Amino acid sequence: MDQLKNKKWTRDQLESVRKEVLTQWPTGKDVDLEEAFAYHQQLPRHKIFSEKLNKAHEQGKTLVQPRAGVPLIQDMIHLLTYLQDVGEADLLPTTIDSYTRQNRYQEAEMGITESARTQKAMLNGFPAVNHGVSGCRQLIDALDTPLQVRHGTPDARLLTEIAYAGGYTSYEGGGISYNIPYAKNVPLETTLRDWQYVDRLTGLYEEAGCPINREPYGPLTGTLVPPFVSHSVAIIESILAAEQGVKNITVGYGQCGNLVQDVAAIQVLQSLTDEYLRKFGYGDVKVTTVLHQWMGGFPQEESKAYAVISWGSAVAALAHATKVIVKTPHEAVGVPTQEANAAGMLCTRQIINMLGEQSLNTYSLKDEKVIIASETRCVLDRCLELGKDDMAQGAILAIRSGVLDIPFAPSRYNAGKMLPARDNDGAIRLFHTGNIPLTPELIDFHREKMEERAKYENRQASFQMVIDDVYAISKGRLVGRPKV
Amino acid sequence: MDQLKNKKWTRDQLESVRKEVLTQWPTGKDVDLEEAFAYHQQLPRHKIFSEKLNKAHEQGKTLVQPRAGVPLIQDMIHLLTYLQDVGEADLLPTTIDSYTRQNRYQEAEMGITESARTQKAMLNGFPAVNHGVSGCRQLIDALDTPLQVRHGTPDARLLTEIAYAGGYTSYEGGGISYNIPYAKNVPLETTLRDWQYVDRLTGLYEEAGCPINREPYGPLTGTLVPPFVSHSVAIIESILAAEQGVKNITVGYGQCGNLVQDVAAIQVLQSLTDEYLRKFGYGDVKVTTVLHQWMGGFPQEESKAYAVISWGSAVAALAHATKVIVKTPHEAVGVPTQEANAAGMLCTRQIINMLGEQSLNTYSLKDEKVIIASETRCVLDRCLELGKDDMAQGAILAIRSGVLDIPFAPSRYNAGKMLPARDNDGAIRLFHTGNIPLTPELIDFHREKMEERAKYENRQASFQMVIDDVYAISKGRLVGRPKV
Amino acid sequence: MEQENGKRLVIGVIGADVHAVGIRILEFAFRQAGFQVTNLGVMVSQEEFIGAALETGADAIVVSSLYGHGELDCRGLRDKCDEAGLEGILLYVGGNIVVGKQDFNDVEKRFHEMGFDRVFPPGTTPEQAIECLNKDLGVG
Amino acid sequence: MEQENGKRLVIGVIGADVHAVGIRILEFAFRQAGFQVTNLGVMVSQEEFIGAALETGADAIVVSSLYGHGELDCRGLRDKCDEAGLEGILLYVGGNIVVGKQDFNDVEKRFHEMGFDRVFPPGTTPEQAIECLNKDLGVG
């Protein structure tokens, strides 16, 4: 195979791979592109994801979206209808189960059978590949709200084919964000290539007049990820997607917990993604943002979980993110019931509506924006340098060398040399910078922030401090202070 | 009787009234001041309200306090123990029932009997007068946390005598704040005099080395009260209390819903109360602050109620209020169960702990602080002018003329000429200024704010707009927009 | 505002209850809907309700109670109405009429037995109240 | 760090599960407590657990499962251990081992029947796990 380049695939290139992809599981043979375009073209506008997002973006509103997936089609329709009608979802999800995410369709089949037999959900999501094009369309037809596939699949090519032909108008994931946090042994080159396939397919739909929104997965491991790390990934994936013809992109960010850092992060994410896309010649791409409510360990106690949910909603509202992905009071325990899911949404909605008209405009916000933007530029510019102006190669080399480094990632292709921790105000900073190519001033800034906290806590910064931070929110605070 | 003056009562003056007060209900005869001082003096420090407040104030921490009251002593001990142990209360309340608040001890007695018979709470609080000194001490002895009486009693003299002798170390209320929102027919002069009694009694305890914290009731009617209105009342009551010898004062404020206005309000409340007390020669009084989570109509849905609770907690934390009074997910429906009460507290605690180390420092915060402080000064300075430098007389004349005007108050002594409404960002402004003596610039400011909203909503400002604002939070938003 | 419909209401908040906001809004809404309203405000005794109803020739007495003592405060109101010559007058009660979150079916039953024609749960909107009044008084 | 206690553990996250944070912290805590730890990381098959246990002469296999498929992934592990000559090896499982919020007594029973010696609910702290290991392996 040729060396991977950030270059638009030809139709022939795509078709030669498609032939093989569509045979990976029997349902693949039901995909017929022309027929799928026709299906999309007859969808009413209110079922099209990008339409709703772009409208909200114009109006400065924040849309509410849950996560949800169960193994059986009828149950899934029932669940989504509930979230739409009772939970008042603006956007609906289809969360895919973990076997499908690993292309283990045989095991997913077993999970379906077992779930039908025991009347208990034995899968943690909806096995869309096994249910096939017609299975997906049952959902699309039954609901009055745009649907998105949310997963975590390194090789999502067959899933994408089926989901798109099945009528989904939004699709999460990317070659970095669905590899490094979601896999152990998959080379980055492989997933970047497989996601070029996904993006090119998305481009085909766009060219046929069927808008499909793409969402690089923002929160990564959800565990102490500094904003510039996830921003770098989001912007790289946006550039790669745009090259393949994607026109609607939502970039994401997982709440860190410090108000100023979080609001600054969302605002910088929007402006910097716009800027880089323009710079690379993709100025026609529509960019929107999503805030994920706290993605790390949650408190068990439901009333405390509501507090965490509310705080995330407040950040989304004050930053005017285009949408917010909602957690539930069951988060620490297991996949939520539909009631718990709707409860999280109603709580979120209340905050969004109370706060959506307010804005934050602080002295420190501007500083924080400058910091996040500078850090992100350091990483992105070095990526380009490494890749000799090719972002795909750059990404591979950056991850390999730790120029781009994702904390707590399971992948063995991730360097894991950088260690994050919170500063004294709860913002996420770097405790070890590893190989992140920050300027000397930024490195000083991080060191000073960590020293300030270490001094306040009267202890050395150490891995124990990081562990304390990992636990902190689930134990009821933001900064993991030592026990006294 | 002499015309009311803001002047410290002599011991003789007090004693001549006390004789009568202590006969208002049989339990009054058990009050013995010297014995009561002795009881207070043997209380361990961790049971003394001011101690805990002042320590929190020094450390910049926010303490959590619920509301709670049931008719029977054993049930009350059980309830408070639960809130202390499960709810992790820093400070405990004793909410008094509404008959006691109206000095209807006979009806309260019936409520106790009925509650014992039906095993259902037939009173909405704890009838402390009927339970007497020994009844109160059973609570104080059973708990390891400082206790406060919270009520709404225009004539609280007997209740105070019994509560203090019973060992309470904190006491809410004041001559304006427990009249205008809590009564219909009681002249202000009467309540101001009766609260001089309460404050002088508090002074006696202070002089005997028994610190008792006094808390003017901040939120008033809880319904669209602009910050400067409640601040004016809080500062007047602080001055009157200080004159009678009160040394520990907590001034309060009910959350309005706009972040900047609320944080500014709490910060101004602290600094302005300090300033006025110093100015009047009471510089030795220790001032702390309390934020009341949203005091108006709540949403029925519990997950939405959690959102409102969380948002109030966020304000308390970001403003570093000394304590926060907690609502519960049952608020819209009725007096909460102990479980619902503890749930509200745990939710609050989670937010306080996550946010307590963060601060807000916005461009608009400084502006808002200047506005609130100027408005409050306008009212207070006119009060003094009206009262010919006597704050007690000033207050009476100010309320009568609407210089100080409390929206939605039941009292017929309140002018009710001022009408508040929210501006486009949800801050509470004046829609009719009535007789509030604002400067022309401030009046312009309010008018512009209201015009901005009216224009945005494409309707005239009217009473319907005020009604929409009254309902807004219970219907899931902050600004009551017209239906579309 | 709607045309006046000729029906008279006496409204107020019973007992030692000072919740003043809801009743003010009810007054506004009832007037808008065409009723003639006598609003007694807060802290209204049974006697005051009856006196005002007699005086105005009211078609209905609308009792609001928010603070939880509604059950104690409302006892005997129907009998007193009968004694005063207001037999059969329409009696409504609503608000947060008992202490705490109780099963509303039970609550409704207890208040029906006390002689109230309709009993409304927390959060009832003025529109719902007006719909019932129109029905029960044969308006519209 | 405590003195080494001579006991060996094989730990890992079973199945297609990639939750990498908890196991890293467990490794750290078990080492601090004196155990020799082989951490297989995430996405570990039954065969890998058994292979590593044979290779290191492990006293216990500690299975973590967060993503909800624990029940499908853990079936047959005890039998495979027996077949491989690891009769009686201590088997622990913990994390969020089933889908959704289920009654933990039921869950515990099902996993006991599958041959696990101890079953831990969501949110178990490393300290609780260490206490059980110490007891079951006769340490300290």
Ligand code: B12
């Ligand atoms: C962070 C996170 C992620 C990150 C993981 C990043 C990474 N690679 O590590 C991302 C976003 C990638 C992710 C993905 C998914 N996740 Co996830 N995730 C979480 C979350 C929020 C926190 C997990 C965590 O790191 N906790 C912090 C660590 C320190 O705690 P811990 O993992 O619980 O481990 C401790 C204890 O449990 C205990 N312990 C663990 N194992 C064992 C074993 C024994 C024997 C003992 C004694 C103790 C013990 O000790 C550990 C250290 O203290 C949890 C919910 C929560 N807990 O709040 C959901 C959660 C585990 N995820 C869940 C799900 C469903 C998924 C997804 C399928 C779908 C999705 N929502 O995207 C995918 C699965 C991907 C896959 N193939 O595995 C569900 C599982 C549901 C269930 N069991 O019913 C949870 C519970 C969320 C929920 N309520 O829906 N997730």
Ligand code: B12
């Ligand atoms: C604001 C408020 C106060 C203010 C009142 C200011 C004032 N003077 O008006 C203050 C702070 C002074 C106050 C005091 C007290 N309050 Co209060 N208060 C509230 C609160 C938060 C909102 C009430 C309100 O204004 N709502 C907005 C208006 C528009 O709605 P509404 O009053 O419900 O009325 C509408 C409907 O209910 C309906 N309606 C009302 N009556 C009727 C009757 C009929 C026939 C019909 C059809 C419809 C109808 O129409 C109205 C208009 O839409 C409620 C809880 C809530 N609802 O969120 C508690 C609440 C009513 N209060 C309560 C209590 C206990 C008290 C106190 C005893 C103690 C305390 N907590 O301080 C004192 C009582 C003082 C006294 N003697 O009455 C309890 C009652 C508990 C119960 N029933 O079990 C509540 C429910 C809070 C709670 N969960 O504990 N309160």
